Amino acid sequence: MSNTQTVASLGENLSLKRIIERLRKPTDDSSNVLVGPGDDSAVLAAPDGRFCVTTDTMVEGHDFKLEWSSAYDLGWKAVATNAADVAAMGAVPTSIVIAMGVPGDTEVRWLEGFVDGANAACEALAPRCFVVGGDLAAADKIFIAVTAFGDLQGREPVLRSGAQVGDVVAVGGTLGRAACGLALLRSGNADAINTWDDWVNIQRRPEPPIELGVLAAQAGATSMLDISDGLTKDAARIAKASQVSIALSRQALQGYEAVLEGAASWIDADAFAWVLGGGEDHSLLATFAADATLPRGFKRIGEVIERAQAAGEDSPSAGVDVLLDGAPVAELGWDSFA
Amino acid sequence: MSNTQTVASLGENLSLKRIIERLRKPTDDSSNVLVGPGDDSAVLAAPDGRFCVTTDTMVEGHDFKLEWSSAYDLGWKAVATNAADVAAMGAVPTSIVIAMGVPGDTEVRWLEGFVDGANAACEALAPRCFVVGGDLAAADKIFIAVTAFGDLQGREPVLRSGAQVGDVVAVGGTLGRAACGLALLRSGNADAINTWDDWVNIQRRPEPPIELGVLAAQAGATSMLDISDGLTKDAARIAKASQVSIALSRQALQGYEAVLEGAASWIDADAFAWVLGGGEDHSLLATFAADATLPRGFKRIGEVIERAQAAGEDSPSAGVDVLLDGAPVAELGWDSFA
Numbered sequence: 001m002s003n004t005q006t007v008a009s010l011g012e013n014l015s016l017k018r019i020i021e022r023l024r025k026p027t028d029d030s031s032n033v034l035v036g037p038g039d040d041s042a043v044l045a046a047p048d049g050r051f052c053v054t055t056d057t058m059v060e061g062h063d064f065k066l067e068w069s070s071a072y073d074l075g076w077k078a079v080a081t082n083a084a085d086v087a088a089m090g091a092v093p094t095s096i097v098i099a100m101g102v103p104g105d106t107e108v109r110w111l112e113g114f115v116d117g118a119n120a121a122c123e124a125l126a127p128r129c130f131v132v133g134g135d136l137a138a139a140d141k142i143f144i145a146v147t148a149f150g151d152l153q154g155r156e157p158v159l160r161s162g163a164q165v166g167d168v169v170a171v172g173g174t175l176g177r178a179a180c181g182l183a184l185l186r187s188g189n190a191d192a193i194n195t196w197d198d199w200v201n202i203q204r205r206p207e208p209p210i211e212l213g214v215l216a217a218q219a220g221a222t223s224m225l226d227i228s229d230g231l232t233k234d235a236a237r238i239a240k241a242s243q244v245s246i247a248l249s250r251q252a253l254q255g256y257e258a259v260l261e262g263a264a265s266w267i268d269a270d271a272f273a274w275v276l277g278g279g280e281d282h283s284l285l286a287t288f289a290a291d292a293t294l295p296r297g298f299k300r301i302g303e304v305i306e307r308a309q310a311a312g313e314d315s316p317s318a319g320v321d322v323l324l325d326g327a328p329v330a331e332l333g334w335d336s337f338a
Numbered sequence: 339m340s341n342t343q344t345v346a347s348l349g350e351n352l353s354l355k356r357i358i359e360r361l362r363k364p365t366d367d368s369s370n371v372l373v374g375p376g377d378d379s380a381v382l383a384a385p386d387g388r389f390c391v392t393t394d395t396m397v398e399g400h401d402f403k404l405e406w407s408s409a410y411d412l413g414w415k416a417v418a419t420n421a422a423d424v425a426a427m428g429a430v431p432t433s434i435v436i437a438m439g440v441p442g443d444t445e446v447r448w449l450e451g452f453v454d455g456a457n458a459a460c461e462a463l464a465p466r467c468f469v470v471g472g473d474l475a476a477a478d479k480i481f482i483a484v485t486a487f488g489d490l491q492g493r494e495p496v497l498r499s500g501a502q503v504g505d506v507v508a509v510g511g512t513l514g515r516a517a518c519g520l521a522l523l524r525s526g527n528a529d530a531i532n533t534w535d536d537w538v539n540i541q542r543r544p545e546p547p548i549e550l551g552v553l554a555a556q557a558g559a560t561s562m563l564d565i566s567d568g569l570t571k572d573a574a575r576i577a578k579a580s581q582v583s584i585a586l587s588r589q590a591l592q593g594y595e596a597v598l599e600g601a602a603s604w605i606d607a608d609a610f611a612w613v614l615g616g617g618e619d620h621s622l623l624a625t626f627a628a629d630a631t632l633p634r635g636f637k638r639i640g641e642v643i644e645r646a647q648a649a650g651e652d653s654p655s656a657g658v659d660v661l662l663d664g665a666p667v668a669e670l671g672w673d674s675f676a
Contacts, residue, residue, distance in 0.1 A: 039427070040424075041427045041488065041495070043427070043490070043495050044388065044391060049384055050381055053433075054435075056437065057438075057473045057475040059476065085378040091379070097392075133392065134393060135393050135395045137395040137396075137481075138397065138675050139400060157372075161377075336475050337346040337350050
């Protein structure tokens with residue numbers, strides 16, 4: 001009976017009730033949740049009198065395909081990607097609200113799988129983080145809009161605009177693996193997908209190094225973001241915001257490329273393009289003063305230099321955002337509408 | 339040229355930039371916005387160490403039709419409905435993030451109209467509230483997921499569960515007008531729509547009495563919510579959460595009905611059904627101790643009584659949620675999936 005229940009047959013209120021009952025709950029008093037799901041608003045604690053907030057969206061057919069991602073995968077990914085945006089400020093993820101649209105014939109057990117994935121991602125990546133509210137709407141295709149909150153614990157937020165000439169550029173986490181996984185799925189090559197399922201699974205259930213956000217802030221990171229659209233595209237965001245150029249070293253990126261070369265050769269792809277242009281690992285890109293001690297888990301991949309002028313350009317707002325071994329790099333990466 | 343720019347032709351980043359530039363900005367230091375749009379997260383102040391959060395979704399074809407609502411209308415409505423959820427906790431709306439999905443051929447000026455409507459609603463209904471971030475995704479149809487935040491200013495939140503037997507039940511704001519406007523639009527009767535355009539406009543751009551939320555909390559409201567799905571359906575939520583019954587008086591509701599009777603007669607509809615079952619005015623429903631002074635703007639419509647048993651039921655969880663002149667009332671109102 002419960003196997004064939006749909007959202008429409010159960011109704012909005014009872015479907016929401018089933019979801020809320022299934023959400024992971026704080027087991028002690030240390031969570032930030034003062035009033036949980038079920039009222040007009042949740043009430044959350046902001047111990048230092050501030051909170052971080054970020055919002056991100058996943059749309060069926062544009063950002064995911066149901067034949068490639070299970071409900072569990074999507075619940076996991078929704079939490080992981082938003083927790084990474086909180087971590088990129090140097091904050092600890094504390095809570096999440098999820099607004100979803102689903103067709104009426106969506107099975108309730110699909111929603112339960114989604115909740116299980118969201119719960120598991122919180123537990124694995126951000127154990128002090130809980131889903132505290134949401135909304136369930138009728139839609140022709142599934143969309144998932146997540147808003148996540150973080151606690152800066154008294155520290156200043158690490159912005160994109162603080163990179164200084166002479167700083168070290170460093171990455172915490174992996175590069176290109178999710179893009180490799182997506183390319184494998186798109187290839188339709190079942191043997192390749194089975195052989196390199198680790199990278200496929202990173203595409204489905206990314207594992208951003210959430211805890212490195214706080215460590216980077218404590219180590220004095222001057223700027224930081226999470227790489228959601230690709231290394232060069234996101235490095236360019238720091239470059240623009242800080243009015244500097246980011247000079248990357250190809251040699252320093254070879255380790256990220258090497259682990260993907262096997263998969264790339266199976267499907268005749270370019271592993272280095274995944275490293276430069278693949279976003280969905282949601283790793284952290286940060287800059288540190290040259291004499292800072294990088295937190296364990298960060299690897300130096302370049303340095304911050306004075307803003308380079310593009311050839312033939314003399315407008316002060318122009319300039320080169322990212323260079324690789326001294327040469328300007330095109331902005332590879334994801335645009336939702338491209 | 340700019341008249342024909344679409345989101346796809348401009349790209350995600352530049353479209354977002356255009357939106358962010360157009361957002362209403364705080365003109366003094368008293369806003370809660372510490373870090374605004376453009377970084378991985380916004381950073382907001384929570385002066386009393388807590389914040390309220392609510393999220394709600396509007397989906398094209400399910401919650402709105404583009405032929406009935408302009409972009410400006412939708413921006414207004416997105417802010418108004420969510421600010422009402424914050425007000426229903428007794429809090430002051432401070433900030434909003436908006437995640438949207440739109441087709442690539444959406445004109446940029448449509449997005450600008452949406453921003454103008456959101457700005458205007460903040461200014462008119464919640465002047466200390468600012469849009470501080472968002473996300474723009476590609477989608478086949480438009481959806482709008484809003485998350486809003488509020489400041490309790492040191493007060494306890496007013497929950498749904500605090501109604502006490504003997505309390506007065508009161509409404510702040512109008513009832514049934516948005517439902518009347520929707521019925522007029524659905525009728526396709528152009529004369530009726532023109533004649534009763536005030537009610538059509540409340541459907542398009544609701545004007546919840548946001549400031550009454552704080553006043554109700556200060557007056558000691560024991561429970562409160564915003565009527566988003568219909569008076570009886572939302573009153574039932576208070577009844578269930580508080581384990582009481584809500585006894586409404588038909589006589590006290592006649593004023594709400596009277597102003598809608600003219601429109602109802604034009605399209606052969608039942609004005610009282612709009613009063614009982616129409617939700618989108620987003621007025622506030624609250625309970626107060628019998629000896630409390632109701633804030634100006636609230637009107638008494640009934641009282642809280644001991645939980646009545648349904649005929650033939652003796653399970654302790656059963657019971658009648660809402661009565662009208664002593665008789666149980668069916669739960670009229672909106673279900674997204676019904």
